Amino acid sequence: MKLLKIGILLALAASLASCATPPTSKDYASFRAHDPHSILVVPVLNNTTSLTAQDFFLSTISAPFAERGYYVFPAHMVKSILEKEGLSDAGLVHAASPVRLGQLFGCDTVLLIDINKWESKYVVLSTTTTVAFQYRLVSCRDGATIWEDKREMAYSPQAASGGNPLAALIADAIIAALEKAEPNYMPLATQANVMAAATVGQGLPSGPYRAEYGKDQVQFPSK
C-alpha cells in the first residue's frame, strides 16, 4: 500500500514536471517574421532498418501540428500524389528546394522529419521500445529554417509486482515477449509529436486557427 502511494506520488510529480516550463526557450524571431499559416508534411526520411516506420509515423503527425492552429495539408493525399509524380523518395524531396515545393502546393512551410530510432530491444526480462525523431520546419518563401526540434521516447512495459516473486517474474517475461512480438510504437510517436509541437517555449507558437494566435509572445519569445 505504501509502495502504491509512493508510486502515485511519483507519477504525480512526473505529470507536473512534464507540464513545467523548460528553463530556456527557443528564439521565435524568425518564426514570427515568417508568420506561417500552413504546413506541408512531405515523406519522412527513415534512417532506421524498419520498413514500415515512415508510413506508420505519417498517421501520427497531422493532428499534433494542426492542433497548434495551422493548416496541415492532407498527409496521405500528398504522399499518394508525390508517389504518382515519381517523388516518393524522401531523400529526394528533402533535398528539393522548399521554394519549389511552395510553388507546387501553395504551402507556407515544409515540415521535414527524420526517423532516427524505431526499435524494440529485449534485455533480461524486459523489452524497451524506443523512437527518435528530428523535425525541421522550413519556409517556402526563402528556404530558411524557422523551427527545429528533436524528440526521443522510450517505453518498457512492466507487470504490476504482486506478492509472488516467481509469478511476477513470469508475468514480466510474458509481457516483455508480447511487446517484443508487436512493439507498440504508435503511442510513443504520438507523444513525441505532441511534445515537439506543443511544449511551451519549444514547440510552435499558436497559429491562426487558435484564439491565442499572436498573443503568446511570453511563452514563445522573440529574443
Added chain:
Amino acid sequence: MTKIRSAIVLAACGLALCACAPQTRFEWGSYEPSLYAYYKNSGERGAYEAALVKAIDAGKKSNKIAPGLYAELGYLHLEDGKIAEAQTCFDEEMRLFPESRFFLGSVAKRMAPGEIKGAAS
C-alpha cells in the same frame, strides 16, 4: 479501504493536473488509428473512409472539422472515380481552409474527363 480511496483520489488529482495538456481544437475522431490500420493492411480502406466520414460529421456539429479530413475523403472518392463526390469534398475543404485552395484547385483541374485515370489510378 480509506487508504485505497485516498490512493484513487490522488490518482484522479494526477489526471486532473495533466489537464494542462491542450484541449483539442479540432474533431479528429479515429482518423489516426484508422489511417494506421489502413497503412498496415490495405483491406482497411473502407474503415478508414468510414472514420473520416464520422469525424467530419462530429466536427460539423461542434464546428470543429479538422484540416485535411475533407481533402482526404475527397481523395478516396477520386481514387474510386467518383468525381462529383470528390469535388464536393474538395469544395468544403477549400471553403473551411483557404490555405488549401491553390493545391486542391490544381488537383481539381486534373480531374477533367479523360485525365481522371491518370490522377486516380
